[in-house]
Amino acid sequence: MMLLSMLFTFFKIGLFSFGGGYAILAMIQQEVVIKHAWLTEAEFMEVVAISQMTPGPIAINAATFIGYHKAGILGGLLCTIGVILPSLIIMMIITLSYLKLKKLAWFQQIFKRLRLVSVGLIAAALIMILGNAVQSLFAVAVFAVSFVCTWKFKLNPFTMLIATAIFGAIFGSA
């Protein structure tokens, strides 16, 4: 039952995430942390950090990790299949008819609007993790430095996270 519920939940996540990795993370947080409570907010942030540091699409990494965490290897595989199944179906249709679809006014309008929704959803994800993640002066400082390095100095996320992990291992609190 648990496995079936996970497969269905990740199918839903795949189906309703528009705009790639970070929009999917926002959907995962909604379904997995808030609705089903399979992960705590703190565990969710661990998953995001790990997913970004390992090869491949962030959403796939997060789905596999969460599935394994809750229900072992089979859980990991089912969550992965669940999250890509909608892509397979929808991309097959779109590949056949994209050249025709992109000329239609309603098709363009839907995606113009959905892009704005994705921005709102990621902002919501940020609001929800902010309180949990940034509680101490140490956390505020780490946030500020990593934000400036990624945004202003275009440091890639992988290097930033590795540097942060090493810094944390030495100066952080357990």
Added chain:
Amino acid sequence: MLLKIFLTFLKIGAFTIGGGYAMIPLIKREVCSRHAWITEEEFLDGLAASQSAPGPIAVNISIYTGYHVRGKSGMLMAVLGTILPSTFTILMVAMLFNQYADQAVVKRAFSALKPAVVALIAVPLIQMAKKSGMNLRNAWFPLAVAILVGLLGVSPVYLILLTIAYAIWESRR
């Protein structure tokens, strides 16, 4: 040919760290320049389609390319190639993490990683806001979504369905 598709996407999946957007230039080089499976124009159309469709962009573009080159079986090979390395690696990492999560050094590392993750999500948020065509007239839209979902706990699914209906109504007016 099917094996070649599989191996090409396996390579792409195994050697890109940092998620979908990091994979796109590599995919383009492999499928447009090296193998010449699709033209640059077809790739850009595919990329636009991949960004419109739900789901991971890297998975979507590999589905598009695989399907273009060799139909349904090409599509499956491309997807398997893209996700197998990450599924395998993350399973290993998850097993290790379960064992070492309680170690003090791991906890210390994550005490710094958590605020860094906030920055990691904040930066693409700004970039996506710029690219989404947000302006003073339509900024209420993402703002309303953020408040409804982030503070009032409304499910994004309803908002997305509502948005699709609203967009269709708008364009029919």
